Amino acid sequence: MTRVAYVLAAAWHGFSRNPFMSGASTLTVALMLVLLAFFVVTDRGLQSAAALLESKVELTAYLADDAKVSKILDLKARIERDPAVARVDYVSKEDALERLKKLSASRADLGPIEDIGVNPLPASLEIKLAKAQESGRLADELRAEVGNGVIAKPEDVVDNPQVVDQLLTITRVLSIGGLAVLAMMLFVTLFVIVNTIRIAVHARRDEIEIMQLVGATDRLIAAPFVLEGMLVGIGGGAIALAVFLAAAGPVTASLIKFLDILPVSLGPNFLAQLAGGVLGFALLIGAGGASISIRSHLAK
Amino acid sequence: MITLEDVSKRYPNGTYALRDIDLHIDAGEFVFLVGASGAGKSTLDRLLIREELPTTGRVVVDGEDVARLSRGKVPLLRRKVGVVFQDFKLLPTKTVYENVAFALIVTGHGGRVVREETDHALSLVGLLARRHHFPRELSGGEQQRTAIARALVMRPKVLVADEPTGNLDPVTTWEIIKLLVRVNELGTTVLVATHNAEIVNALRRRVVHLDHGRVIRDEREGLYAA
Numbered sequence: 001m002t003r004v005a006y007v008l009a010a011a012w013h014g015f016s017r018n019p020f021m022s023g024a025s026t027l028t029v030a031l032m033l034v035l036l037a038f039f040v041v042t043d044r045g046l047q048s049a050a051a052l053l054e055s056k057v058e059l060t061a062y063l064a065d066d067a068k069v070s071k072i073l074d075l076k077a078r079i080e081r082d083p084a085v086a087r088v089d090y091v092s093k094e095d096a097l098e099r100l101k102k103l104s105a106s107r108a109d110l111g112p113i114e115d116i117g118v119n120p121l122p123a124s125l126e127i128k129l130a131k132a133q134e135s136g137r138l139a140d141e142l143r144a145e146v147g148n149g150v151i152a153k154p155e156d157v158v159d160n161p162q163v164v165d166q167l168l169t170i171t172r173v174l175s176i177g178g179l180a181v182l183a184m185m186l187f188v189t190l191f192v193i194v195n196t197i198r199i200a201v202h203a204r205r206d207e208i209e210i211m212q213l214v215g216a217t218d219r220l221i222a223a224p225f226v227l228e229g230m231l232v233g234i235g236g237g238a239i240a241l242a243v244f245l246a247a248a249g250p251v252t253a254s255l256i257k258f259l260d261i262l263p264v265s266l267g268p269n270f271l272a273q274l275a276g277g278v279l280g281f282a283l284l285i286g287a288g289g290a291s292i293s294i295r296s297h298l299a300k
Numbered sequence: 301m302i303t304l305e306d307v308s309k310r311y312p313n314g315t316y317a318l319r320d321i322d323l324h325i326d327a328g329e330f331v332f333l334v335g336a337s338g339a340g341k342s343t344l345d346r347l348l349i350r351e352e353l354p355t356t357g358r359v360v361v362d363g364e365d366v367a368r369l370s371r372g373k374v375p376l377l378r379r380k381v382g383v384v385f386q387d388f389k390l391l392p393t394k395t396v397y398e399n400v401a402f403a404l405i406v407t408g409h410g411g412r413v414v415r416e417e418t419d420h421a422l423s424l425v426g427l428l429a430r431r432h433h434f435p436r437e438l439s440g441g442e443q444q445r446t447a448i449a450r451a452l453v454m455r456p457k458v459l460v461a462d463e464p465t466g467n468l469d470p471v472t473t474w475e476i477i478k479l480l481v482r483v484n485e486l487g488t489t490v491l492v493a494t495h496n497a498e499i500v501n502a503l504r505r506r507v508v509h510l511d512h513g514r515v516i517r518d519e520r521e522g523l524y525a526a
Contacts (some may be wrong), residue, residue: 002405002410002411003405003406003408003410006405006406206389206391207391209389210389210391210402210403211406212375212378213349213378213383213389214378214379214382214402214403214406214407214450214451214454215375215376215377215378215379215403215407215454216375216406216407217372217375218371218372218375220406220408221406
């Protein structure tokens with residue numbers, strides 16, 4: 001038997017020596033990873049929904065009827081140069097009236113507006129934002145333009161600070177909450193693996209003592225335990241992925257139905273990324289947890 | 301081969317296990333370490349394999365200051381200093397052969413070296429025929445011989461035996477002592493910590509007597525008691 005064969009055999013022996021303990025640990029890790037996978041999917045869905053809503057945030061600046069075209073174009077160009085702005089559209093008085101007519105045709109309560117006479121609607125600049133959080137600043141800058149012949153009064157700049165604030169709060173809560181839940185799951189999974197390997201180390205403390213006495217290196221002593229931790233991790237990861245894939249269809253369908261007003265997309269390779277992420281996470285946490293256990297034993 | 305210079309070992313509770321020890325053991329010597337329980341024999345053994353560090357003084361083994369060794373070099377020291385204990389410390393799920401070969405495998409040897417060196421060590425202790433037996437199927441003497449073979453298979457420069465006959469009957473005790481003498485004749489420095497006056501008196505080898513952590517007697521061809 002060579003050193004490599006010893007490490008492999010000892011790792012498998014350690015894993016299979018106490019099937020109940022190894023099985024319970026693997027299943028606990030699997031449960032954590034299933035929760036993690038569903039959490040990642042939900043979080044990604046909500047984040048992408050929030051991002052979609054953020055991209056809908058816009059400002060409207062109603063223009064004075066007597067505003068000169070050159071001044072309007074100048075203002076539009078200046079707004080477009082702002083890095084927080086995604087797009088600026090000019091809506092003429094005629095376009096605005098056309099929109100109102102279309103709206104009234106679809107809404108019985110508005111009544112017909114065919115014989116409206118003089119068009120009372122103002123032209124406007126509709127500003128789509130790349131950074132929703134800049135909405136307030138941009139609105140203030142536009143209000144500062146009042147009196148220069150393009151925007152007549154401060155109320156002609158319409159933003160929606162409450163909606164923007166609420167959206168930003170939701171996005172922030174999702175990000176921080178997501179990180180907190182991830183950290184909690186990481187800790188629980190790590191805790192399970194650390195304890196599993198601690199029990200394995202305790203069961204083989206005589207063997208470890210002899211290895212130390214005959215001059216085995218710490219690295220060789222630790223290797224079977226680290227491998228055993230990785231076995232628990234990868235076993236848990238495989239079970240978690242199987243459960244996740246079996247349940248993903250119905251859950252995703254209901255999630256999309258729930259959010260069908262929003263064209264939420266999780267990305268083209270999301271499932272492959274998720275599978276790779278879960279297995280990689282399982283391996284890392286298995287090796288990390290086992291290292292903590294065996295290193296703390298060897299340091300005594 | 302082994303030098304202790306002004307070595308003291310004090311535990312955190314204030315008890316001194318060893319005090320002001322000066323001792324030099326040449327390569328190839330056979331030394332008995334005698335004294336009552338608690339005299340410091342086992343502590344001295346543990347200092348040699350760096351299971352303990354001296355509180356003050358220097359412990360030098362084969363030219364290396366044991367306390368100054370980095371953690372990574374401790375295994376190399378332990379390959380030079382084989383140890384045998386009163387309770388054998390054999391792995392019950394491994395056969396005699398596996399227990400001995402284990403030392404070679406976990407120190408990075410493989411294949412033919414493991415087979416040849418294990419067979420050589422087992423033949424030296426006279427256990428080649430019992431190689432496939434488990435420790436529970438062996439007598440106490442055979443178990444101790446297995447432990448000695450495991451220590452010898454690394455071809456150490458020093459063999460430290462801590463009460464190696466403490467659990468054995470008088471006849472088996474003599475078998476083990478004769479084996480240790482033979483190991484010494486083959487060139488290994490042997491240090492035996494023992495309570496057994498009969499074997500010390502019969503062999504008339506160097507005797508280092510410890511009492512309350514101090515060396516009170518060091519004689520070339522000594523007896524158990526002065």
